[in-house]
Amino acid sequence: MRYEAPETLDAAVALLAGADGETRLLAGGTDLLVQLRAEMIEPALVVDVKRIPELCAIAAEDGGFRIGAAVTGAELGEHAALKAAWPGVVEAAELIGSTQIQGRATLGGNLCNASPAADSVPALIAAGATASIAGPHGRRQAPVEEIVTGPGETSLAKGEIVVSFLLPARPPHSSDAYLRFIPRTEMDIAVVGVGISLTLDESGTCGAARVVLGAVAERVLLVPEAAEALIGTAVDEAALARLGEAASAACRPIDDKRGTKEYRIKVAAVLARRAAQIALERARRN
Amino acid sequence: MPNDVKTGSLAPDKKLKWVGTRPLRPDGVDKVTGRAKFGADFSLPGMLIGKVLRSPHPHARIKSIDTSKAEVLPGVKAVVTRDDFHDMESEFVPAGEMLVNYRDMVRNVMAREKVLYDGHAVAAVAATSNAVAKRALKLIEVDYEPLPHVIDVLEAMEPDAPLLHEDMITAGVEPAPDKPSNVAKVVEFAIGDVEAGFAQxxxxxxRTFQTKPVHQxxxxxxxxxxSVSEDGQAELWCTTQGHYVVRGHCARLLGMDVSKIRVTASEIGGGFGGKTVVYLEPLALALSAKACRPVKMVMSRDEVFxxxxxxxxxxxxxxxGATKDGRITAAEADLKYQAGAFQGSPVQPGAMCAFAPYDLENVKVVGYDVVTNRPKVAAYRAPGAPISEYAVECVxxxxxxxxxxxxxxxxxANAAKEGTRAAYGPKFGPIGLVETLQEAKAHPHYTAPLGPDQGRGVASGFWFNIGGETCAALNINEDGTAALMIGTPDIGGSRASxxxxxxxxxxxxxxxxxxxIADTSSLGYTFLTGGSRVTFASGMATIDAAQDAVRQLCERAAKIWEIPSDAVEWEDGYAKPAGANAGDFEPMSLAEVAKxxxxxxxxxxxxxxxxxxxAGPSFGTHIVDVEVDRETGRVTVVRYTVVQDAGKAVHPAYVEGQYQGGAVQGIGWALNEEYIYGEDGRLENPGFLDYRIPVASDVPMIDTVIVEVPNPRHPYGVRGVGETPIVPPMAAITNALADALGIRFTELPMSPPKVLEAIGEAAAGG
Structure with missing residues (x-):
């Protein structure tokens, strides 16, 4: 296995594009190293992206934030302005692993590992985040929900690297929240995850919303029907009940060692209602 | 009531200076700085790395094993298979709290005719690096004939179940069955007349109950x-609860003299009974003997599971059954324990413990030891007792x-006390069950108000505790210090106590x-750390060794003073003339005599x-409060109190640590831990991600109350305390859930999906 740690994006893209055999990007390594040790993968080339400055910065952009794909959960948690604008994104990233893991785990890695249960992904999609992707044919921008296509599968072409995420500017009275269910209190993988972002108008009516479910299908699901249950309402009991029903209806989970189909479908509704209430309280304060 | 136990070698009015205090442990600094050497921390020059090839099948006949390609891979120095181990006669030997059979043991460390579980060792290699060893494993060709498998204990007892051992005839049944089955033996304990008792x-x-296998x-x-030399002298460093037991097993399995194997126990990162058996050690010795180089072997977590x-x-x-005024008239239990691939589940102690906390006239317990295509069970903290007592305490x-x-x-009203004849035979001496119940009832926890969706449960528990063969030596150094040599690996702070x-x-x-902790060649045979025996038995040996040293110190002072040795007494570290008639001499300190x-x-x-x-049995009573999230089925333990009889807490902080640790393991057993097998008989959760032991944030601070009803057979009144704390939690939590929800759970673990389903069913039914 060859290990490279290029200092420019162009060099990284060239390495990936020119490689024969299986390649892997190394950011925090919190998934990659586990997979290597368990012999689930045997890549011919591992490209460490942590020396590429563009992947490691958080910057203000167009009233929003651009977050490098290799920024760690701990760095996100320490960024006060980001946390104030996107508490749901930050809390989702901070749920990944222990304090030690938080010093390594990244948003880009969490997305590109392509687990249906990735915690930060529902929050990023709910936030309407756009991924900036570098590749042999230049840059392209794609909504985060278009990156993962199935367990371990992405739409990235050979040589492409997710460089950063753009979180858009926030209108007033907006906020987000992420909740997951795990049997333990930490150090676990979501049985169900729900990310919700919403915006209220001056009267407190929900003008815009995005509802995203994790761990209930082969990939993270953006559920417009669930968002519609909230839009145009005061996010009252009736709206929350419809939200829950829409969330459950969108689930297409499997039975596995982490939970049954029935359980995931029921709990998706519960978490959707609870996450919406948290986002609502936060939005009212903004 | 610390420091006022009046027993044993001490004068009745003697105040204890050390026993009952909380000093720092002698191994503490090394452990917090990382200096302590655990099993994987040993290295030797020229050392090879050993790896095990394991079965992917839950049950298969091994038609052939071809290691020729692996043997010629550069860097491979030795390969062993079943052909490198002699077959053993069927012979059961006591191994503390469990029985072992060498015929089974040799098959468990290396499969012979068949593989009997996913993960069963089939071959092992020693090579110059980890990478070469792994490549070598892939070059070993094993021709398997897969066979139908059985994972569940009830299915294994069906007449048409796949047979693990074609020659297994159930023992303990008259007349003996004429056909083999997966039931290795049936045990029965009975007193009185249960039918008459139930009639009253x-x-x-x-009720019927189910529990899942759980790992230590x-x-x-x-x-x-x-490291085995060319002349057959072997050194072994390993993480174990009993290095003398490891030495004995390895000598038998490899046909070596006991004297040729010197075993040194490393620091141990937990055992809970699971490190009382051998897995890698005989393989490493066999590989080292073949390669004439040291061989290191370390299991991955996947292999451990x-x-x-x-x-x-x-x-x-x-x-x-009971009368309306609360007197139990009869009790009955059928216990079917799965043993894993080889017989020897802890159903016998489970059967003995089931009703031990109660003073009963009519009891019948029948236990079945059943083999299934899973790893062979090993001892786990009060082996057998948490399972049967869980079910009984719920009822x-x-x-x-x-x-x-x-x-x-x-x-x-039904508690066993001094003089009660236990259902399994003996009469109890002084025991502390009643005291733990009284302390629990008086504890503020028991009457504290509960919040919404909360419930409170209690349960009691019992474990025998054991003594056994034990050596100790105490070297008095020339400067008046001393070196204590003991043979029981220190798992819970025993060096301190x-x-x-x-x-x-x-x-x-x-x-x-x-x-x-002396190696096996430096100190006489000492049985393993298990059965909550170390503070009791190594404690007695230590006290005896110290008294032997004191006797010699008095003799030396007598020699100096030219008076008879029985005219010298030992007090507070000084030799003194025993009385006015003995003569007038200045007392000599230990250091002065030693010099x-x-x-x-x-x-x-x-x-x-x-x-x-x-050894004095220890009883405990636990109180637990749980809170249920009715929408997700999550159960949170919000308050927990352990009350247990320690006899005498030599180091109360470590006694409390045992109480807390047992409760936490029990919380995991109750709520989340289970082995999950696929239809293909393969284990799906061999790691801590999906085998969910509690993390620190899952449990509240566990409160403890140490009750001290002295064990009259120990100089300081010590009872073992390490195992009893894992007995009550599962029932206490189940009973708390019944209090919170009005639902009686009869299956462990009570994981969120099961709790939510039960809540749904109760709502639909009610």
Missing amino acids: AEVIVE AYIEPHACVA RASGPTSGAHMRIKV IDELARKLGLDPIDFRL LCMMAAEELGIDLDRIRPI VAGKTGGPIVGHAQINAQG
Whole structure:
């Protein structure tokens, strides 16, 4: 296995594009190293992206934030302005692993590992985040929900690297929240995850919303029907009940060692209602 | 009531200086700085890395094993398979709390005719690097004939179930069955007449229960380094609860003299019973003997789960009857324990413990030891007892509620006490069950208000505790310090508590005594750390060795003073004339006597070699509050109190640590831990991500109350405390859930999906 740690994006893209055999990007390594040790993968080339400055910065952009794909959960948690604008994104990233893991785990890695249960992904999609992707044919921008296509599968072409995420500017009275269910209190993988972002108008009516479910299908699901249950309402009991029903209806989970189909479908509704209430309280304060 | 136990070798009015205090442990600094050497921390020059090839099948006949390609891979220095181990006669030998059979053991460390579980060892290689060893494993060709498998205990008992051992005839049944089955043996304990007893009962509760196999989940995986020289002398470093037991097993399995194997125990990162058996050690020795180089082997976590022993899962039926005034008239239990691939589940102790907390006239317990295609079970903290007592304590709670009685009062009305004849035979000496129940009832926790969706449960538990063969030596150094040599690996702070007893006897400061765990060639045979025996048995040996040293110290002073040795007494670290008639001499300190030892007869060394008898059983009562999230089924333990009889807490902080650790393991057992097998018979969760032991944030601070009803058979009144704390939690939590939800769960673990489903069913039904 060859290990490279290029200092420019162009060099990284060239390495990936020119490689024969299986390649892997190394950011925090919190998934990659586990997979290597368990012999689930045997890549011919591992490209460490942590020396590429563009992947490691958080910057203000167009009233929003651009977050490098290799920024760690701990760095996100320490960024006060980001946390104030996107508490749901930050809390989702901070749920990944222990304090030690938080010093390594990244948003880009969490997305590109392509687990249906990735915690930060529902929050990023709910936030309407756009991924900036570098590749042999230049840059392209794609909504985060278009990156993962199935367990371990992405739409990235050979040589492409997710460089950063753009979180858009926030209108007033907006906020987000992420909740997951795990049997333990930490150090676990979501049985169900729900990310919700919403915006209220001056009267407190929900003008815009995005509802995203994790761990209930082969990939993270953006559920417009669930968002519609909230839009145009005061996010009252009736709206929350419809939200829950829409969330459950969108689930297409499997039975596995982490939970049954029935359980995931029921709990998706519960978490959707609870996450919406948290986002609502936060939005009212903004 | 610390420091006022009046027993044993001490004068009745003697105040204890060390026993009952909380000094720092001698191994503490090394452990927090990372200096301590655990099993995987040993290395030797020229060392090879050993790896095991494991079966991917739950059950298959091995038609052939071809290692030729692996053997010629550059860097491979040795390969072993079944052909490198002699077959053994069927012979059961006691191994503390469990029985072992060498015929089974040789097959468990290396599969012979068949593989019997996913993860069963089939071959092992030693190579110059980890990478070469892994490549070599891939070059070994095993031709398997897959066979139907059986994972569940009830399915294994069906007449048409796949047979693991074609020659297994159930023992303990008259007449003997004429056909083989997966039931290895049937055990029965009975007193009185249960039918007559149930006829007198006014209320009867009868339920069936299921528990899943759970792993001891020690954080440190199995690891060892073996080095066998050209002349057959072997050194072995390993993480184990009993290096003398490892030596004995390896000598038998490899046909070696015991004297040729010297075993040194490393620091141990948890064992809980699971490190009382051998897995890697005989393989490492065999590889090293072949390669004539040291061989290191370390299990991955995946291997620990797939191939080392959990405790049994079980299916049980419990029936208890009582009169309306709360007197139990009869109790009955059927216990079906799965043993894993080879017989020897802890169903016998499970059957003995089931009703041990109660003073009963009519009891019948029948136990079945059943083999299944899972890893062979190993001891796990009070082996067998947490399973049967869980089921019984749930029924006791339900009966109390049906009778309208407080569950502690109901237990008090039926509690075993001194003089009670236990259902399994013996009469109890002084025991502390009643005291733990009284303390629990008086504890503020028991009457504290509960919040919404919360419930409170209690349960009691019992474990025998054991003594056994034990050596100790105490070297008095020339400067008045001492070295204590013991043979029981220190799992729970025993070096500290043993030194405290030595300091008490010698009358010198604790920090003047340095303890070591001696290797098998330095100290006489000592049985393993298990059965909650170390503070009791190694404690007795330490006290005996210290008294032997004191006797010699008195003799030396007598020699100097030219008076008879019985005219010298030992007090607070000084030799003194025993009375006015003995003469008028200035007392001599231990250091003063030690300094001139060379001139008065040579070095002073206290020795003890005992078979410790009179271990005192320990009873405990737990109180737990749970809170249920009715929408997700999540159960949170919000408050927990352990009340247990320690006899005498030598080091109360470590006693409390045992109470807390047992409760936490029990919380995991109750709520989330289970082995999940696929249809293909392969283990799906061999790792801590999906085998969910509690993390720190899952549990509240566990409160503890140490009750001290002294064990009259120990000089300081010590009882073992390590195992009893894992017995009550599962029932206490189940009973708390019944209080919170009005639902009686009869299956472990009570994981969120199961709890949510039960809540849904109750809502639909009610």
